[in-house]
Amino acid sequence: MAVTRITVPDKVQPGQILEVQWLIAHPMETGHRSxxxxxxxxxxxxxxxxxxxxxxxxxxxxxxxxxxxxxxFAFTMVAERSGDLEFVWTGDHGFEQRELRRLEVQT
Structure with a gap:
């Protein structure tokens, strides 16, 4: 399993724009290097x-x-209610990794 770092705010207001960031430890070999x-x-x-x-x-x-x-990578999104963010990475040699982060929207 690859090591990931996912940053999601602890709590946001409904309709607030939030930034989600992720980093995954992976060699990303191109197949062109000797x-x-x-x-x-x-x-x-x-x-x-x-x-x-x-x-x-x-x-x-x-x-x-x-x-x-x-x-x-980083991206922005808007949340209206609490729920899970599911992150899925897939790649060569059957690589697949899934992570969940809870997003709390204050009401």
């Missing part, structure tokens, strides 16, 4: 990310070999 023995290092990237809030997709990304190792 090791010390001259052998090509196999491609190993996260190819897709999706975040859902209350079952609805908030953001969906396709990632490509040009993305740096340990990718970091």
């Amino acid at each position: 090791n010390d023995q001259g052998q090509v290092v196999p491609r190993d990237i996260i190819s897709r990310f999706e975040c859902r809030y209350l079952g609805q997709t908030v953001i969906s990304l396709e990632l490509f070999p040009a993305i740096a190792a340990n990718p970091y």
Whole structure:
């Protein structure tokens, strides 16, 4: 399992714009680099990310070999009620990681 760092505000007001940030530890090997023995290092990237809030997709990304190792992204969204944010990363060699974060909306 890859190490992730996800930042979501503890509490927000209904309708407030909030920023969500995430970083995932992953080598993001392009498949174009050689090791010390001259052998090509196999491609190993996260190819897709999706975040859902209350079952609805908030953001969906396709990632490509040009993305740096340990990718970091931030996005904004609006929340009207409390619920879970589900983060899903998928990639090469059957890689899949899911994380949940609770978003509390004050009423």
